[in-house]
Amino acid sequence: MAAGGRVGEERPGADRRGPGLIVRPYRPGDFRRVRRIFVDGATELATPAFKRSARAPSNVRLLLASGGTVYTVTASLAWAGLACLAFLALVYLAGRELYAGYVRERLRTDMADIEGHYLKPPGAGFWVAEVEAEEEEEGRVVGTVGAKMSPGDPSSCELSRLSVDRRYRRHGLGARLTRKVLEFARAHGYRVCVLETTDVQEPAIKLYQKLGFCVRSSRPGPAHPILQLLTKVSFCKLELSL
Numbered sequence: 226m227a228a229g230g231r232v233g234e235e236r237p238g239a240d241r242r243g244p245g246l247i248v249r250p251y252r253p254g255d256f257r258r259v260r261r262i263f264v265d266g267a268t269e270l271a272t273p274a275f276k277r278s279a280r281a282p283s284n285v286r287l288l289l290a291s292g293g294t295v296y297t298v299t300a301s302l303a304w305a306g307l308a309c310l311a312f313l314a315l316v317y318l319a320g321r322e323l324y325a326g327y328v329r330e331r332l333r334t335d336m337a338d339i340e341g342h343y344l345k346p347p348g349a350g351f352w353v354a355e356v357e358a359e360e361e362e363e364g365r366v367v368g369t370v371g372a373k374m375s376p377g378d379p380s381s382c383e384l385s386r387l388s389v390d391r392r393y394r395r396h397g398l399g400a401r402l403t404r405k406v407l408e409f410a411r412a413h414g415y416r417v418c419v420l421e422t423t424d425v426q427e428p429a430i431k432l433y434q435k436l437g438f439c440v441r442s443s444r445p446g447p448a449h450p451i452l453q454l455l456t457k458v459s460f461c462k463l464e465l466s467l
Contacts, residue, residue, distance in 0.1 A: 369388050
């Protein structure tokens, strides 16, 4: 599909609010940039996941136990300190692998064929946020979001793949992309909009709640039990009646 018009021209289906920023339907030429935003947004969650899990009471006990055991055996504070650092490194690597596994799964499923999963099926769609630069022929994608029918429930719309380039956060793009999905869901007769996110993503959960979503349930992720034990990450399901 060919690209749209020059900077300053309105494009069909585009939502233009704010200088130089539009929300428009996905085009095949966006594929690489959309995948990059998704990968960057998901993998960077390893750091906040580590900071939170390192403070979890059970991990604090394991940290003290590992350091104490090594000190008892070696009578060396240096070795005890190294044991504590090794445990913290393990916790960090567990969080990184948790999100890396999620990224690998998505890159081989819906993010491998965005058109097939979000453009071709009825009641589905995919949008991008684009910032336009005066000196460029084309704008640059800085945010993404998708919507499709929830599996087994034709009355429910599932919001997914909401991600914003870190350089363009705190400018309301996440809310705009979410509202685009809600407008789409209402126009297509859905009665409920649902989504799933990890409890690590507290800013995202607050955004969804501000827009009317309520947390309905929480469950452990599908990760290996050891990863789940160390990371303490749970998946939250949120829902909004339309």
